C-alpha cells in the first residue's frame with residue numbers, strides 16, 4: 282500500500298516504537314501482519330462502522346484473520362465497536378468496527394489572514410476548533426506563538442479525554458520532507474524550518490505539508506475522490522492555485538518533491554506579472570480578486586461567491602467570469618492530456634467556477650487524446666468544502682499511525 286505522506290521519525294512524543302526499525306530486521310510475516318492491520322484500520326476509519334464480514338470481503342482476508350486483526354486494533358485502543366447501519370433485515374443490528382475518535386491529531390493551518398487549529402479524531406470527528414483571525418500575514422515566530430497558545434487552551438481537555446498522536450500543518454507554499462518551508466509567498470516565508478520550530482514549542486511530533494497536496498490526499502480518501510486511484514486536485518483562492526496529483530493512490534512528489542505546482546503553468550505569456558516572476562501564470566489569470574473588484578467587494582467566502590455570481594447580471598462581471606472559465610478550460614485540457622487522471626476535483630474558488638460553468642468546463646476535460654477511445658474524466662467539485670481543509674492537515678499526523686498501527690503505545 283503506497284503511502285507517500287511525509288513521515289518523520291523525530292520527537293517521539295507519545296509515539297512508542299518511534300525508533301525506525303529496519304525492514305531487514307523484520308520477518309516477512311510481521312510485515313504482512315502490519316500491512317493487514319493497517320488495511321483494516323484504514324477501512325474502519327473511512328467506511329466504518331463495518332461488520333467483520335464486510336472487512337473480510339473488502340480485504341480478501343479470512344474470518345479468523347479478520348477477527349484477530351480487529352481484536353488487536355481494539356486492544357490498541359485504535360478501534361471501537363459500534364452498531365452498523367441497518368441493512369433492512371429483521372433482527373438486531375450487528376456490531377461493527379469503527380476507528381476510535383478519542384485518538385486525536387491536531388490539524389493546523391497557516392494562512393495569510395488566519396491560523397486555524399482543530400482537534401480531529403481518527404474517525405473524522407472534529408472535537409474542537411479555533412480560528413484566530415489576523416490582520417496581516419504572521420511571521421513564523423508569531424505563527425508558532427499563536428498556534429501554541431491555541432493548543433495550550435485545548436491542553437486540559439486533551440489530557441483528560443484524548444490520546445494525542447501528533448500534529449499536521451498545512452502551509453500555502455513549498456514544503457520539503459523535513460518540514461522546512463522553502464517558500465510560501467502568501468505568508469512571506471522563506472527557508473523556515475517551521476515543523477521543528479512548532480514541534481519544539483508544542484512538544485508533539487509535527488509534520489508539515491503543502492496545503493493543496495494535503496487537500497488532495499483528504500479528498501482522495503474521504504471526499505469525491507474516494508475509490509479513485511488517479512486524481513488531479515486543484516484548489517484556488519485569492520492567494521493562488523495549488524495542485525495535488527494522486528497516482529496509484531499515492532501523492533506524486535516528483536524528483537524535487539514539489540510536483541503539482543500547477544498554479545504556475547503559463548497560460549498567457551502577455552498576462553499579468555505573477556509573484557514567481559513570470560507573466561500570465563494560471564493563478565494570476567484565474568483569481569477571484571478581479572471579480573471581487575468588479576463586484577465592489579473586499580472579501581467573500583466560497584458560499585457567498587456562489588450566490589453573488591449566480592445572481593449577477595452585470596455584463597463586466599459576466600465577461601470577466603467567462604474569460605476566467607476559458608483560461609481554466611484551456612489549462613484543464615492540458616492537465617488532463619498530460620496526466621490522464623480518472624477524476625479532476627476542483628476546490629475553493631475553482632469549485633465556484635465549476636458551479637457557474639459546469640457545461641463549459643466539462644467540455645474541456647472531455648478530451649480524446651491520441652489513441653484513447655473517448656475516455657470520460659469525472660469532473661467534480663470538492664466534496665468537503667471548508668470541512669475538508671479543517672480535517673485534512675490531521676491526515677499528516679495520522680500517517681505514521683496508519684502505516685504501522687501497532688507502533689502506538691497501548692491505551693493507558
Ligand SMILES: [Zn+2]
Pocket residue numbers: 544545555556557558559562
Ligand atoms: Zn507564477
